[in-house]
Amino acid sequence: MLPRPPLRRSARRPAPRRVFGMALGLTLLALLGLALPGLSGPAAAAPTEDDEADYVVIAGAAGLRWDDIDADRTPNLWRLAERGSIGSLSTRSAHVPTCPGDGWLTLGAGNYADRTGVGDEPADEARQQDPDLAEQCPKLNVPIEQPDAFGAFLPDQEAVVERQRELPYGTVPGALAESVRCTAAVGEGAAVAAARSFGRVDRYHPKLPAAADARKALSECLLSIVDLGAIDGRTPSARLKQAAAVDRLLGQVLAARPKNSTLLVAGVADTDRSSRLHAVIADGPGWQGGYLTSATTSRAGYLQLVDLAPTALDLLGREQPKKIMAGHPAALADGRPADLGQATAAGADADRRAAAARNVSAWFFWLLALVQIALFAAVVPLLRRSYRHAGPTGPTPPPQRLVSLLEVLLTGASLALPAALIAGIVPWWRFGRRGLIFGLVTAGITLLLTFVTVRLPLFRTRTLGPVGMVAAIAATVVGADLITGARLQLNGVAGYSALEGTRYSGIGMVGMGVFFAGVLLTAGTLCYLVPHRNRPLLVSAIGAAGVLLVGTPALGADAGGAVALTAGVCLTAALCPGGFLKFRRLAWAVAAGAVVTVVFALVDVRQPVEQQGSLGRFLTQLSDGTSGPTLSRLGGANRVALVTSPLTVLALVSAVFLWVVLMRPWGGLKRLYGIYPPIRAAVAGTILASIVGGLLGGAALNVAGAAAAIAVPVLTLGAMRVLGHAADRTRVVEEPAAERARVVEEPSPAPVRVAEEPAAVSADTPKTVSAT
Template sequence: MPRRLARMVPSSEGSRLAPFLVAAAVAVASIVALVARPATTPAERQADYVIIAGAPGLRWDDLSPTETPALWQLAARGSIGALAVRSARGVTCPADGWLTLGAGKPALRTGIRAAARPTGTARPGPTSPGRSSGAAPTTPPATTAPPEVDSAIGCYLGNTEVFSPDSIGGLLPDQPTVVSYNEGLTWGARPGALAESMRCTVAVGAGAAVAAARPIGRVDRYAAALPADPAPLLRHCVLSIVDLGVVAGDGDVRRFAVREADARMARVLAARPPGSLVLAAGLADTDETSRLHVAIADGPGYAGGWLSSPSTSRSGYLQLIDLAPTALAALGKQHPARLFAGQPANRTEGRPDDLAAAVRRLADADREAGAQRDVSGRFFVGLAVVALLAVALAVPLLRQVRRGIGPRGPRAAPAGLRRAAEMVLIAIALAIPAALVAGLTGWWHTAAPAWVFLVGLLVALTLGVAVSVLSPARRHTLGPTGAAAGLAAVVVLLDVLTGTRLQLNGVGGYSALEGARYAGLGTVGLGVFSAGLLLAAGCVAQRLPRRWRPACVAVLGGIGVMVVGSPYLGTDAAGAISLTAGVCVAAAMSTGGWLTVGRLSWTVLAGVVVTMGFALLDLRRPPETRGSLGRFLTAVQDGTAAAIVRRTNIDNVAMMARSPLAWLAIGAAVFAFVVIPRHWGGLTRLFAIYPAVRAAAAGLTVAVVLGGLTNGVGLTVAGAGAATALPLLVVAALRVLAHADERTGAAPPTGEVLPEPDPPEPAVPEQAGPPGDTVAGRPQPAAGHVLP
């Protein structure tokens, strides 16, 4: 608030309380805003029969009106979506896909090849997939390796040697061992949970037998192939699971497999009972990379739309673990959260009238997700390396940027070099937002997607740096830092407000192939948004009178908390709570000084109140639509919270070991402990002159560290925040040091409104800023005077 406006406020107890009243009002408004939610009407899904037809490997680019007429007609009548098939490993082989379908949770059939170990040796656990599946196993029980592997897909499917059919059904003798093995994994899946929820199930084919087997291994009704008249078999039980065959390979081999699967689907559709729901799914991968697959639902409540579920909250996307709850809900049965991790599929509007256009959109989503997987890894490794290298190279510049004392003192670094370093550092800070913006080019459609993405990234970075260094506040010491931080936060904010289209399958966002998130604010976006928001709030608050700084930080931070925690915007309750903690710390320290006992008490109290508010709002929602906080509290009630905590801890460790952003976070911590305490580091001087910036740095550190740990991604959020904040803090430190020994030539221009002065900081004997600047809220002295 300008000084002339501050003079209009009467000096009374009410005026002193005004900033705190404003902050409280914003906090209340942030929580109240989360109550409103668009009304949703659940679709009527009651069916008499459910048929799940699985074709591992079937993708949307395999379908066409001529090659797959049965599946094409099914898609025209029903609702369609892209199916993410993550199980308990990175790439889901057919055996794991069938087992996950029957378990309703990510499951693993081990996929051990026949070359084997002798009886009694332990099966090795899978590679930890990190947060996306959370399935790093504990030590599994000893068991005998399966005797045979399908060489085409490298994954055990089952055969007559281990599956023993009889005149009615059959027995999968190793099923109890598989159940025991999966109960030792962090997901705690129970294979056979879907069949156990039914009085009777039918399985057609070896893969279907894996999905339909009960925990003891019994398959109620089994047929190796579809009979000449499948109608009586499909009417025998309310749930039938049909193996349409594996779609693998390329060229003519793949086309032949697709036509075979479509021919079997045509026979199933011709014999389907009246009032039945048919679910067609490409429920596994058949090569070395994960892909998005076909998902079609045709039956009561699923006519002509997109498929979605509360587990994805994104139209057109479904998870493999959603199929079992969908079947149960269609038959009017409950799906206990203890047994099933997914949610029943819903039909949503917005599908194009032209089925070919809708299919192209889903196939394009698969291409984009695949391209994002290939490019994002190199992007984040490059970002971590460049950021750490740039910050390291900035150390000698920090030592030389300040002009030496006396005529024979060391010469300062050239101003041009400093300005070039500032632009490079700003570009690094804006790299992740620029990667999101580059998604507007549709780079994954091109023949050279990586190069087109690089061109789009460079163009976006050029525009972002230009906006930051040419902003109206560029003459202020904190001008470029505040402008770049605000720009980073605004890019993420606009994407969230428009449906996070840039983050889904975007470099700098999250991939649908990982199965971790499909809508809302991702973990990388949370780090960028938290760091940019709090750093920009600190720069803005520094220009205000001291008593209004906590209110400024609270207002901007409250808006951020509302965006992050809103169930139809950011959808990240854990991130909102961590951001709340950071905002409280920043607001408490923004007037100067450190966290006293009183400030810490109010900070903790505010964090507890906000957390309770989020918890109560989340628990008021239906169980299937609750967020991570509500699901955790529900798990505490039913005794399954220990598994969630265990899975989160394992995910944190896994992500710390393999995430490039975690390396960046560790490098930033080393820089903070090595450079900041030094008298030449510049950050000590920066924090002393601008206490609101110091408060912002402390608050964003709390926010990003807590955000990563509570979301189970280790230091990924902290790394994204460091990539944004650390270069900008170095920019501000360079500008402070460059003007530390300058003498001003004139007093501030006539009529300029200056903030209310702060009392001097005795611990810092010399504090200065560039001409026309304000230092810690104090006006510049008259000509010929050294800044105090």
């Protein structure tokens, strides 16, 4: 047996304490950037105490959207929008879609509520008999009793309260009315919102009285809620007539509103089975111009239905019951165009895009999962044929054209998600056949990215070339989107929808998986450009930049995702030197991750409430005892995502493919890991980060599925190349002097011994290999 060649000086490993000390220092420097004033989130300002209103009037119209508002047909709404502050309202409730009963109840509770199925059985029977009504929400069918001349009573309120106790949100019907001394309601929907938890409505009018009586009705209480009607027409002409009727009733409200009052006009619910974004307008002291926003959305121009109750209480100077209300008071944000027509067109366009993306995303992710699973199945026989055991005989190598075709297909499959994000640049949702146009745009971008990738020299000459290039593209696309305001992810097919009401800014769950895989695989590939002892430092530096992008409120705005990526970076840094993972190295990695997590939590929790990320808000809720509903919602979201998402299927199939196929001796992944230890480290870090990020974000395995869509196809490609290069047994190519110095040549027919990583399996520097 030949003596083992000595390791070069550059290959000696420094003490883990020094390596992780430098890594921790870089990561902490990135985290300190979160405290800079310029990175604290979008500029927003709530009205001051001088702008507090004596009265607040909430006027709701189920189904009101921005494309219903016009200067000629709805002049009152138009003038109100010109003078006041505007936004797009997400009417998320505990029921999908948010029908009028759900919307009015959510408004009055300040939390996600569900009234469907309580008191509307006759409507349900009619809808079952008429197929045309099946796509429409049931109309309000609320029994209202008037035991006296002042107020009213809802006899089914007890059943409504019991229904909310079955939900994980901690919703208390009537929380808004219970927070003020007196509430007046005009109309059936307003009675649902203004009813206290035991069913009493303080002041009730079935219809808005005329003239002086209307002024008295809206000034009897500090808070008044008015039902303007519903816009549920299925044809454009029917919607125009209903919008005009809503506008005429709003004109009466404007004429009767008390002095020094703030008026909130909102489309409080959907009227059909397709969830949409609705119009919201605030007019009064301190609400002149600008966009509406809140800490719930952290996006200029977007508000949630649960924000209206806290906004009304804030305007009246009342304290919000945070333990039972999920929203936050509205604030003003800059960025609204001077031309109202342009602003309303942007709101209508956002509504169309969100609705189209929600419909297209269902089949897109299933198609992506099926295509990748089919590619995995097609690769299995090729891997078995590429595996060359020792000896003069063995399986016939697969045709090179077939190998090249599968390499291109695998590369394209890995680039499909970044291409879907880039497709948001093209306004595909404005055309007729939206799904077809999105598919063609995404396919074209995927082909372009694949062509550029396969034409680069690194793709053809380096074993890890495809892995590094695909990972770099994925990380760059998501990173650039975060830096420019996450416009591609908002209401994007591969992003998140404002209709779901879970995220409006920063990085989404799909983008998180793409970014995690891109950052860590890029770091693992670049490890071969630096000396052996500096690899953990390089991984930590790249990871720190990724953590900064994910966790900064003005960029990724996801402290939980930053914690997950920190865990992945620490594990990757600990494993990238190769060899066995020693306890001391693992201990320093865990310590670094723990310190970074604590620093992140402290920075986030010290931010103002409207600028906190998900981690800071959870810690705040934990301190004041309101974290129970949040944990319950998080668990429910994880369960739903686990059983309904195609990305879950892709994550599970990818895990089985990795373990059952690629990790077999003929699968090639063990060989790839042995030759390139940083890739093994990057894969381990990606798995850890994506699983933790999904669980913290309520997405279960969706983040892991998105990461698998990027990583597994190119890892399969790398395994194929390793097996293919291992079959080259006698080829000799002249090497650069620097490469020859790293290899110990064997004059005997024994296998080659390599000091660091044997470049014999790399297409650019094959070595002399003798058969045994």
